Amino acid sequence: MKQEFVKIQKIEEFQSGIFELTFASKYISKNSKPGQFLNIRVDNSYQPFLRRPFSISNIDEDSVKIIFNAIGQGTKKLIHKNINDELDVIGPLGNGFKYEENTKTAFLIGGGLGIAPLPFLSKFLKDKTNIFTILGARTSNQIIRKDLFNFSVATDDGTEGFHGNVVDLAKKIISEKNITPDVIYACGPTPMLKAIANFANQNNIKCFASWECEMACGIGLCQGCPIEFNDSNKKYHLVCKEGPVIETSKIKL
Amino acid sequence: MKQEFVKIQKIEEFQSGIFELTFASKYISKNSKPGQFLNIRVDNSYQPFLRRPFSISNIDEDSVKIIFNAIGQGTKKLIHKNINDELDVIGPLGNGFKYEENTKTAFLIGGGLGIAPLPFLSKFLKDKTNIFTILGARTSNQIIRKDLFNFSVATDDGTEGFHGNVVDLAKKIISEKNITPDVIYACGPTPMLKAIANFANQNNIKCFASWECEMACGIGLCQGCPIEFNDSNKKYHLVCKEGPVIETSKIKL
Amino acid sequence: MIKNESFKLRDVNFANRIFVASGTFGYGDEVSDLVDVNKLGAIVTKSLSLKPRDGNPPPRITETSCGMLNSIGLANIGVEKYISEKIPNFKNLKTKIIANIAASSVEEYCTVLEKLNPFDEIAAFEINLSCPNVKEGGLSFGTNLKSFEIISREVRKKTSKPIILKLTPNVTHISEFAKIAENEGADAISVVNTFVGMAVNIYKRTPKLSTVTGGLSGPAIKPLALAKVYECVRAVKIPVIGIGGIASWEDAIEFFIVGATAIQIGTANYLNPATGEFILKGISDFCENQKIDDFNNLIGSLSADHSASVLKTWL
Amino acid sequence: MIKNESFKLRDVNFANRIFVASGTFGYGDEVSDLVDVNKLGAIVTKSLSLKPRDGNPPPRITETSCGMLNSIGLANIGVEKYISEKIPNFKNLKTKIIANIAASSVEEYCTVLEKLNPFDEIAAFEINLSCPNVKEGGLSFGTNLKSFEIISREVRKKTSKPIILKLTPNVTHISEFAKIAENEGADAISVVNTFVGMAVNIYKRTPKLSTVTGGLSGPAIKPLALAKVYECVRAVKIPVIGIGGIASWEDAIEFFIVGATAIQIGTANYLNPATGEFILKGISDFCENQKIDDFNNLIGSLSADHSASVLKTWL
Ligand SMILES: Cc1cc2nc3c(=O)[nH]c(=O)nc-3n(C[C@H](O)[C@H](O)[C@H](O)COP(=O)(O)OP(=O)(O)OC[C@H]3O[C@@H](n4cnc5c(N)ncnc54)[C@H](O)[C@@H]3O)c2cc1C
Ligand SMILES: Cc1cc2nc3c(=O)[nH]c(=O)nc-3n(C[C@H](O)[C@H](O)[C@H](O)COP(=O)(O)OP(=O)(O)OC[C@H]3O[C@@H](n4cnc5c(N)ncnc54)[C@H](O)[C@@H]3O)c2cc1C
Ligand SMILES: Cc1cc2nc3c(=O)[nH]c(=O)nc-3n(C[C@H](O)[C@H](O)[C@H](O)COP(=O)(O)O)c2cc1C
């Protein structure tokens, strides 16, 4: 982990309201694993007050990418940055998706903007395993497509792909294709992660999910980001240190 | 007085670090007098927290101009605005420079950026009276030149014009040209205004100065901008309501 | 239309629950060019003392992070001039006028109130208790339970109009004061006035206010004010009027959810004199979206484990 | 070089006056990749209780205007693990370690202190008095003069190392507590801990913290903290360590001018873990520019009419 003042190389609205920001960092591009995140101070003002955590969405040589929805104080300021502006970044942080040798089939499940870490993960996995990517959202235009492989879509309102949620689509794929994934990698809103976790636990499928919560420091100083474990010795673990990717069997759902 | 969301037409750095911002407003351009000010909210954030008062520096048909030094939170944000951006302006506010018919000679004295209201005032006076403009600053490159007539310069360090302060330069002009101004219009830092006021009082010259102080509301709501008067009935008057231009004989120096 | 947008204190009906706070809206006439004051539930006028007050020397205000400090010294025109110059203007207003009273002795509070009481244009009184008690070495009335009780009792005797006691937040347990207010027959409490703060000019090495310390207001204090309102609504049954850092409709709704019966906009009026209108509009849209058809279903609707509140837990 | 950049509490010499605050810098090891902790005058470690504490359920933090609320619940590893896992790391540090202690009874404070006292790696103790007194229905020790006095007295008996009592600002007159601290032999006081605040999620209509209320920190509270420091330095002669909203060197200098002997950086460490270094650099440049060659000429150099302070005046 380092604190770096990196140069912005590109800001692109690749889908309505959804942006990809690319910056240059040898250090981060060399030292990051899929699922790790960055803690970014959008500017020196107090608005927003805290840093904002972003998953590393991809690495391309010496360039690092994040993707985000310009919804709030921090992200709205980011899209008004210029090329070559400096950005104050701490990273890479936390633990990424665990990959075990000889994984044959992996399901990558992402909900809404939760897909952020999947491009990087896909790139890492694509020559090693069989990938099935499942994207879910409330409606078609909330599905985010970015450097993903072999993907199917589920929408709550049926405007695209499977009419239903990602868990049901996963079940459908499993039964139709007659495959069982060795591992599920999931990211997205917490309720979706819990549903996936329940499904994985019931079916004894290894499952790693990337959890989100408000963070202040992102590096274990503030104890502000607890997540409850099934751990009689230590009830709360820190999302920023143990996570953001944590095996779902450890989590108290 | 009105609250308007005006469109920015131009932002120009006419001298190193010194900017002129022009915006469109029929209402303000029609209803303003030299010396009046505007209270501007630079954006909807809380940084800076309060509005910033700016003298109306000139009016050009339906356009209104302010000039400022990009020194702090508010002014630095202003220079990053784009053409056609909206600006939240309340004005015109307060009382401007008083002009009395048959004024033959007027001295306009401005210190540093305090010259802001002088271009508008000069334009108003130029066909009516004889104008002598005196600009003072610590050093030459702090002298701000903008749409002024018949001006001489005084610098503390002698890097330009008269080596000394504006009061001494005024004295020199009075004795050399053998003229006495009917009125002095002054604007600039408070210590300079006080020196000018003392000079004017001693010499029985009518003198109007534009006073500055921190303001919250700019419209008489907060009582935050008092200035002490020689007034046994009412010690403090409000700079934003009675001023910013106040006859110096009224002020307790 | 949402039910119970209006509410009553005694027999005074306020058309809505969005007021403007004392000292931040003058006497209502300064802003008439900029805003339609008749849209407001009430205007609380600048604190009035018996005699006109010059106020404190400059500087009286300074900006801070997300807020401002002030030390105006209750500069005001005094009750006589208020009666002769301001009350006549109130006749033409549809909004209600609440006269805020400040004083340096119990007698002064009562005298000012008695002078104003006959005027129908004054709908209610707000008593500013963040004033120094000259007999007690200048400590604020509002930080001492005993003087707070005496004033609450004495002003109550002088009027049958609604009395709102405005509490200072600069105390350990504000609910103790709220309870006294309730016991002494106040019709409501306003929570809160400004928090004591200070700022220094590091180049001059002087305080940024002539009086060294002053009162902090604005969004910076919103979380603190909200906690004070929370403490009060759980301690008393009389209406609590929430004040402190309210600048958006979202802020106002936080106070309503915690249990405020009405709210007052203070410092935000300086940022935008029309804040009240924006808040009214925002609340009405929010209620529509959230399908809240009765204001009483919003007020106090916080769902929380109150036993977990910080008074009993580790921070 | 500026004189008296260092200072002593008892026989412990602190190389400079810029510390990092408890709970905002962990145990000093989390940040070693990012900052050179040896540049700091001291690290105050996260509050320690006798047993490890899980802390409060999520959500524990939330952002506010120019600040944040927290309710961590003093999640900490407990004194045993601190001794076995953290103290060994302190050996290699040049900066001083101040162990901050939290407890729910007088006995617990004393026991934790006694367990840590033998370790040379611990230079001094800071006693966090913003903890709920379980015997008194959960009210904080630091808001009650009597329990404050007892703890001050009892901890003093257990060590000859410097004791710093950390005061809560959530009281009417903080100077009353400062005076007790002085009387009971504390070597310094830390002023202040967080202010009680709250925030509401208006869509869920729930508090944004699991414990309803929490502690406000960050630039929003700086003016309030500064006023508390001002009140304390005028009440006692023991050193006052200023804390609250310090994020820039200008902020730090305000506290020194008011009279703080040292300062602690809290929340700003989250914005930038290297804040301490920036502040050190900024102060040294400022002193050079302002021709201040002795830190003691900066500390307490506020020129002000103290009699005008708000306690005696109208806001
Ligand atoms: C480990 C981790 C990784 C993350 N990775 C990404 C990422 O790759 N891309 C990304 O866009 N965000 C990511 N987030 C969330 C991100 O940190 C910000 O919270 C988010 O970008 C909004 O920030 P903002 O300042 O623009 O909005 P704010 O001003 O903070 O919030 C605006 C509004 O959006 C709501 N909001 C805040 N966060 C979220 C959220 N996560 N989902 C939905 N609504 C929210 C708020 O409640 C508020 O109403 C991640 C968070 C964590 C903890
Ligand atoms: C009636 C009136 C008219 C004014 N007209 C003008 C005008 O025409 N042009 C203009 O530039 N300013 C004018 N000002 C001052 C203006 O309102 C702002 O204070 C100034 O522009 C700096 O704002 P800021 O937010 O950029 O700086 P801030 O962030 O507020 O301050 C940055 C630094 O500059 C210092 N500073 C603040 N104000 C001044 C000042 N007036 N002179 C020198 N240093 C200062 C601060 O102490 C701080 O150290 C006027 C003020 C008044 C009351
Ligand atoms: C400049 C200023 C003047 C004030 N004057 C008064 C006053 O005269 N009487 C009073 O009761 N409160 C006064 N207040 C306090 C406000 O009414 C309000 O209680 C406080 O500012 C907190 O609300 P806010 O954060 O919305 O401003 C004043 C506040 C400010 C900022």
Ligand SMILES: Cc1cc2nc3c(=O)[nH]c(=O)nc-3n(C[C@H](O)[C@H](O)[C@H](O)COP(=O)(O)O)c2cc1C
């Ligand atoms: C997340 C968080 C955790 C904290 N934990 C502790 C603690 O364990 N013990 C303590 O004495 N103070 C604790 N504090 C208080 C800080 O040490 C400091 O007194 C306070 O935050 C005010 O300073 P600041 O505004 O610079 O943050 C904590 C503060 C925060 C924000």
Ligand code: FES
């Ligand atoms: S965000 Fe601070 S400990 Fe995790």
Ligand code: FES
């Ligand atoms: S700035 Fe508010 S009264 Fe003048």
